Every structure is written in structure tokens, then in C-alpha cells.
Amino acid sequence: VLGRTPLQQADKGGFYPEVYEYARNKDYTGMTHGELQLDFVYACSKISGMNLLDFFTKWGFLTPVDKELDDYGKKQLTVTQDMIDALKQKVNALGGTRPDVALEYISDNTYELYKTKPAIIKGENATHAPKTFTVGSGDNAVTYNGETITIKNWTNVVTYEVKDETGKFILICSGENAPSSVDIFTIPVRWKDGFRLSAVSVTGERIDIPMN
Known part of the structure; x- marks a missing residue:
């Protein structure tokens, strides 16, 4: 929205290229699907320089769950409150500022307004x-x-x-x-x-x- 896309940066970098680079270099060995989900929240907050806990909470990423999901194959997704609390401490420790917009509602229809x-x-x-x-x-x-x-x-x-x-x-x-x-x-x-x-x-x- 504000210049953080590959086409707008001289180095062709930006938010998502850096998220992919983070994932490319991360060793995910032994991590559960719930841990992977929460690590994505951490990565996005770290790379954006913003505290995105409110955004991911509103989209359900930080909701306790323990069930088998059938989405391109059956996998167990477990996220506990203790895991969520630990993730919040890590993100808050980054010191990022919270967005001053209703980021959870940005869409292809409304991005120009942002x-x-x-x-x-x-x-x-x-x-x-x-x-x-x-x-x-x-x-x-x-x-x-x-x-x-x-x-x-x-x-x-x-x-x-x-x-x-x-x-x-x-x-x-x-x-x-x-x-x-x-x-x-x-x-x-x-x-x-x-x-x-x-x-x-x-x-x-x-x-x-x-x-x-």
C-alpha cells in the first residue's frame, strides 16, 4: 500500500519477499502446525516493524484450537493459550508500533483509502x-x-x-x-x-x- 511492494523498491524487496526469505532460511524441523502458524505471526510482525497482534487476533490466528483439519489433506492443528501467551511476549519484545488503521479490513476494494x-x-x-x-x-x-x-x-x-x-x-x-x-x-x-x-x-x- 505504501511502497512496500517489489515493483516499488529499487532492490525489488518488500514485505512478502522478506517473509519468504525468512521462511526459506528458517529451520522448521520438528515444529507442529500450530507452532508454524504462530511463527508466521512473529515473522510478519518482525519484518513489517509493526505489532500485528491485533490484526492476527481478529483473523483468528491467536485462538486456542485442538482439532484435525481437512484442507488438502488431514492435519492436526493445536494452538494452546500458553503458546499464544508466549508468542505475544515475543512480538511485544520486538517493540513494534501498532497500526493506526483498521488493517483487518483492507481489501482490493478499499486499499486506495488506506x-x-x-x-x-x-x-x-x-x-x-x-x-x-x-x-x-x-x-x-x-x-x-x-x-x-x-x-x-x-x-x-x-x-x-x-x-x-x-x-x-x-x-x-x-x-x-x-x-x-x-x-x-x-x-x-x-x-x-x-x-x-x-x-x-x-x-x-x-x-x-x-x-x-
């Missing part, structure tokens, strides 16, 4: 309408009684968040790269009093969007 960090420009109140839809087919088909959410004239939004009355996420919908007059997405449940719709800026500011 260069200038513009404030959100508010638009109209949102509206909702019932929508029943089916995902999957045959025995795997699931039908939802949901709602279509329509938001007009909001700009510089990297993400829309919908939470229920307890604060639990219902849906996270990426914003747009260029200003759009209308954003539309569907949630899998009926809208209820107490639900909260928020627009998130690059810097992580959240602005509630009233619902008509």
Missing part, C-alpha cells in the same frame, strides 16, 4: 426489506429469512458492520474503493430493534447509521 485515510462522509439513513433466500443446493441447501439492507450516499467506508442486540456480529460487508451512491447487502436474519449498523473508516472510527 493511502490518504479520509474521514467518512455521512449519507442517508439506511433502509431494510425482508428477503428470503437459499444458499447451497440439494441436501446442503439452507433457507434464510433475512433482510436486504440499502445504504445511500455514504463514502469513504471500508466496512459496514451489523451487530445484534448483544454485540455479536451478524455480518461484515466490505465498503467500496470508489464512492458509490448505493451500497446493498443482505443479512441472514430479520432486522430487530437493538440491532446496530455501523460504517467503519480507515482509522477504525465507527459511525452508527440510523435505520428507517
Whole structure:
């Protein structure tokens, strides 16, 4: 985003080339898949010069797990709280600063906004309408009684968040790269009093969007 790609550096280096070089020289002999996952968090924090614990926590890398996963073959993934705590100590000891942006929401749709960090420009109140839809087919088909959410004239939004009355996420919908007059997405449940719709800026500011 900010000049750390191979095409933008004289030495053709950058964040991911250096991550690959770290992995190329690292001796992974005897490490479990859980240890490999946490070492990736450490490597990214070290090479970027930033404390990326919040980013990886939000993406689930630092969540205790002990199960067999079937992804291009069956492998055991075990990450304990003790392993996570030890990793956090290592990353914090690097002394990197935490990102001043909502890095977990950067995408191909929104990366340009991260260069200038513009404030959100508010638009109209949102509206909702019932929508029943089916995902999957045959025995795997699931039908939802949901709602279509329509938001007009909001700009510089990297993400829309919908939470229920307890604060639990219902849906996270990426914003747009260029200003759009209308954003539309569907949630899998009926809208209820107490639900909260928020627009998130690059810097992580959240602005509630009233619902008509």
C-alpha cells in the first residue's frame, strides 16, 4: 500500500519477499502446525516493524484450537493459550508500533483509502426489506429469512458492520474503493430493534447509521 511492494523498491524487496526469505532460511524441523502458524505471526510482525497482534487476533490466528483439519489433506492443528501467551511476549519484545488503521479490513476494494485515510462522509439513513433466500443446493441447501439492507450516499467506508442486540456480529460487508451512491447487502436474519449498523473508516472510527 505504501511502497512496500517489489515493483516499488529499487532492490525489488518488500514485505512478502522478506517473509519468504525468512521462511526459506528458517529451520522448521520438528515444529507442529500450530507452532508454524504462530511463527508466521512473529515473522510478519518482525519484518513489517509493526505489532500485528491485533490484526492476527481478529483473523483468528491467536485462538486456542485442538482439532484435525481437512484442507488438502488431514492435519492436526493445536494452538494452546500458553503458546499464544508466549508468542505475544515475543512480538511485544520486538517493540513494534501498532497500526493506526483498521488493517483487518483492507481489501482490493478499499486499499486506495488506506493511502490518504479520509474521514467518512455521512449519507442517508439506511433502509431494510425482508428477503428470503437459499444458499447451497440439494441436501446442503439452507433457507434464510433475512433482510436486504440499502445504504445511500455514504463514502469513504471500508466496512459496514451489523451487530445484534448483544454485540455479536451478524455480518461484515466490505465498503467500496470508489464512492458509490448505493451500497446493498443482505443479512441472514430479520432486522430487530437493538440491532446496530455501523460504517467503519480507515482509522477504525465507527459511525452508527440510523435505520428507517
